[in-house]
Amino acid sequence: MTDKRDILHGTPLMAGLAEPLVDELLAICQQRRLRDGEYIYRQGEEGDAMYGVLEGKIRLSNTTREGRELLVMLVERGDWIGEVSLFDGAARSQDAYALGDTEVLRIGKEQLDTLLEARPELYRYFVPMLCRKLRLALSYVEATALYPLSARLARRLLDLHQQSADSELHFPQEDLAKMLAVSRQALSRELKRLEAAGAVAVSYGKLRILNVDLLCSEAVAG
Amino acid sequence: MTDKRDILHGTPLMAGLAEPLVDELLAICQQRRLRDGEYIYRQGEEGDAMYGVLEGKIRLSNTTREGRELLVMLVERGDWIGEVSLFDGAARSQDAYALGDTEVLRIGKEQLDTLLEARPELYRYFVPMLCRKLRLALSYVEATALYPLSARLARRLLDLHQQSADSELHFPQEDLAKMLAVSRQALSRELKRLEAAGAVAVSYGKLRILNVDLLCSEAVAG
DNA sequence: GCGAGTCTGTCATCGAGGTGACAATTGCCA
DNA sequence: TGGCAATTGTCACCTCGATGACAGACTCGC
Numbered sequence: 001m002t003d004k005r006d007i008l009h010g011t012p013l014m015a016g017l018a019e020p021l022v023d024e025l026l027a028i029c030q031q032r033r034l035r036d037g038e039y040i041y042r043q044g045e046e047g048d049a050m051y052g053v054l055e056g057k058i059r060l061s062n063t064t065r066e067g068r069e070l071l072v073m074l075v076e077r078g079d080w081i082g083e084v085s086l087f088d089g090a091a092r093s094q095d096a097y098a099l100g101d102t103e104v105l106r107i108g109k110e111q112l113d114t115l116l117e118a119r120p121e122l123y124r125y126f127v128p129m130l131c132r133k134l135r136l137a138l139s140y141v142e143a144t145a146l147y148p149l150s151a152r153l154a155r156r157l158l159d160l161h162q163q164s165a166d167s168e169l170h171f172p173q174e175d176l177a178k179m180l181a182v183s184r185q186a187l188s189r190e191l192k193r194l195e196a197a198g199a200v201a202v203s204y205g206k207l208r209i210l211n212v213d214l215l216c217s218e219a220v221a222g
Numbered sequence: 223m224t225d226k227r228d229i230l231h232g233t234p235l236m237a238g239l240a241e242p243l244v245d246e247l248l249a250i251c252q253q254r255r256l257r258d259g260e261y262i263y264r265q266g267e268e269g270d271a272m273y274g275v276l277e278g279k280i281r282l283s284n285t286t287r288e289g290r291e292l293l294v295m296l297v298e299r300g301d302w303i304g305e306v307s308l309f310d311g312a313a314r315s316q317d318a319y320a321l322g323d324t325e326v327l328r329i330g331k332e333q334l335d336t337l338l339e340a341r342p343e344l345y346r347y348f349v350p351m352l353c354r355k356l357r358l359a360l361s362y363v364e365a366t367a368l369y370p371l372s373a374r375l376a377r378r379l380l381d382l383h384q385q386s387a388d389s390e391l392h393f394p395q396e397d398l399a400k401m402l403a404v405s406r407q408a409l410s411r412e413l414k415r416l417e418a419a420g421a422v423a424v425s426y427g428k429l430r431i432l433n434v435d436l437l438c439s440e441a442v443a444g
Numbered sequence: 445g446c447g448a449g450t451c452t453g454t455c456a457t458c459g460a461g462g463t464g465a466c467a468a469t470t471g472c473c474a
Numbered sequence: 475t476g477g478c479a480a481t482t483g484t485c486a487c488c489t490c491g492a493t494g495a496c497a498g499a500c501t502c503g504c
């Protein structure tokens with residue numbers, strides 16, 4: 001229970017939420033356990049709830065009819081997803097599914113609406129969260145449109161490095177490729193380049209950031 | 223003055239704002255006239271105000287050191303920009319400059335903060351606005367990553383068609399190319415294709431949407 | 445310790461779209 | 475009306491990254 005509490009007013013979103021509000025939020029949360037690969041929602045569905053990650057990871061992705069996939073975001077402990085559909089009433093814009101066994105908090109639309117009605121001051125705590133996501137999305141738009149793979153990779157590595165506050169990134173190159181929407185082969189080539197330059201160390205199923213400054217200079221090289 | 227009033231609680235954002243709040247917002251707005259090409263702010267600067275368009279257009283764009291430009295958004299009457307930097311305190315993520323003679327409302331950071339302090343219920347009206355921008359940005363990320371130029375163009379034309387509620391789009395192909403971050407030549411070729419198919423009519427400095435259904439089918443074609 | 449499945453490195457081939465160049469067209473203004 | 479700048483159409487050439495194929499490396503479970 002202190003667990004849930006930490007999630008709610010720790011980490012990025014809802015930071016600084018007043019204690020009584022945390023309680024009221026906790027009161028409308030249901031805890032749910034998901035098995036690896038289990039879907040939370042799918043693109044195009046109605047949005048009936050938002051979810052916060054307690055433990056494990058959630059993949060947010062878009063997939064084309066032909067099966068090409070874009071990994072929009074790896075959602076980790078303390079992040080919330082699905083709130084946009086609750087606010088604007090429009091359909092889910094991505095698929096969301098668990099990566100490994102995962103524990104989430106679920107807040108249903110009705111309960112949230114009721115709480116927001118009673119406590120409109122809660123709205124303000126969603127603002128920083130939306131701003132953060134908007135900035136992230138805009139930076140992806142910019143990077144994809146204007147910079148070559150080498151720079152985009154460096155940027156993304158820096159993002160991931162900062163986000164997880166860990167120099168070890170644990171996922172296959174395939175996933176990183178899907179984040180950048182490039183082929184695994186092209187990604188592998190770029191990683192080798194970065195490794196040769198001493199910026200990262202690549203090994204089976206993970207990679208380590210060695211030199212942040214080097215990555216920064218790669219990130220701006222045109 | 224009724225003018226400003228209409229902008230504030232008309233069009234997409236802050237719709238449904240209660241009358242007294244509109245008054246208080248109007249009270250902290252300064253009206254400003256901009257000449258063609260005049261910059262409102264530049265990428266990397268501190269954000270000290272947000273702006274709403276009364277008349278004319280604002281271009282939001284990212285530019286690389288080498289001069290390649292991405293036209294993130296054409297901001298029109300009733301839209302607001304620059305609010306994200308006020309909320310999160312981080313730097314401007316795009317350049318913003320007037321396209322033609324333009325009239326804007328400016329709300330300074332201090333005044334907004336004061337008003338938000340006094341009237342925290344105002345926060346909730348920013349939420350739909352942020353959601354809308356986030357969805358738009360995510361749809362661009364998705365489209366750029368997963369779909370070929372032909373589909374992205376069709377989607378963008380549909381977006382612009384809906385946004386301006388006008389079947390005539392008045393800007394050179396060069397601008398449309400910068401929105402999609404492709405070369406003018408490639409865009410021209412695609413437009414010719416669409417014209418041959420009867421979806422649009424292309425002429426000097428403008429184009430007309432003729433067949434929305436046709437564009438829709440282009441938009442999903444892999 | 446062995447085999448199956450996963451992950452990584454590398455190659456040849458191909459296509460979408462960038463680049464540079466140039467002609468044709470249109471609008472605008474003197 | 476004539477000239478100039480902006481816009482558009484089109485072409486040849488090139489580059490980046492996709493694709494498909496395959497071999498080697500690593501893990502994990504039996």
